Amino acid sequence: MSKKLFVAATGTDIGKTFVAALMVKKLKDAGYNAGYYKAALSGVDTSENETMLCDAYYVNKIAGLNENIKNLVSYVYRKAFSPHLASKSEGNPVEMNKLVQDFNNALLKYDYVTMEGSGGIVCPLRYDHEKIFIEDIIKAFGLPTVIVADSGLGTINHTVLTVEYLKSKSISVKGVILNRYNEHSILHQDNKKMIEEIAKIPIVAEVKDNDKQLNININELLKLYE
Template sequence: MSKGLFITGTGTDVGKTFVSGLIVDALRRDGASAAYYKAAMSGNQRRPDGTLIPGDALYVKKVSGLDQPLEEMCPYVYEHAVSPHLAAQLEGGPVCLDRVLQGYQAVCRRYDYITVEGSGGILCPLRFDGEELWLTDVIRACGLGCLLVADAGLGAINAVGLTASYLDRQGIPLKGIIFNRFQPGNRMHEDNVKLCEHLTGVRAAALVRDGDTHLNIPAERLRSLYE
């Protein structure tokens, strides 16, 4: 039976895709049948034939060595580098939860560990055109817990605390926190980790430094985050 984990972030550009690549790579190195999925991607480039390249999926595929086809990794791909709800208003093709779930379930039938990356922060709207769809709707529909990616630097305490509080109010389990761009010996970074763990009651799953090519987390601990 497949297991999934949703990767959310404290905001845009905190390194969710980078960390997702490390996670999928770590699972594959441990011999797991691993896959990647993302409901909607914005800010993508076009191929010469005009079709859009799902950039985040392509990155994860390359760094992790996945043989998973790109076309099954993301059902909604947009060109404009804005929230998916606005990209769909500009380009057409609004996100439909049924299609997202069908794609996710198809991946679950083929792989054992599914890493599902969110768009932006946890409050990112996927659709807002008279019909509303939010990331939390996808998370609950898939029955997933969250792994939170945060920048280890200034602002981490506030961003992690608010995100964790929102997840709690939404009834979504926070399984762990990964601090990205962590600098060993940096007093602020180390203090941020300690205070975020205190605020949330959730352990740091890993501390990721710039340029890391492997995730420093025991395989059993990583697998335990999935449900």
């Protein structure tokens, strides 16, 4: 049976795509059949070939997946809004059935599927007569999570709140990955220590600016997937 992992973050633009690409690349480089999936992304104009700018395109390229973008992401919205709001003006609201189908297709094809979240952890994907939040997908797919967090000021608060939110929904948090980490920064070093102490979740990797590889033992990376 395929193994899977959800990449959450403390907010939008924190580095989910950057880190997910390195995770998938690491698995592939080690010879594993690894894939990627994202439910919904916003702020991409599909009509003007801007798919080149999207998360799925980036991961496809960095990890060398050679996959059709359509198989990597279920919903793409033009406006840079949360999917629940973008779909109100653009139509095409998120349907749980389609997510399940697309994710299952990824599971059929790949042994390790890394699913990227949208935004932070509280992100409504659909909010009309039907309501779909990120945690509904995590639970429906039975995914453990890893949280990508910034290394700088404010991250203790953001990370601990994200961990506690996931725990309150009975979702497993396997670890935190600190992005844009500077090993010489006293602030970053202390944030790492404090998050581990307060949230009681291990920092499983630190990613520096423009890293080309994920600095984690392959067995530790494999252990994050369930």
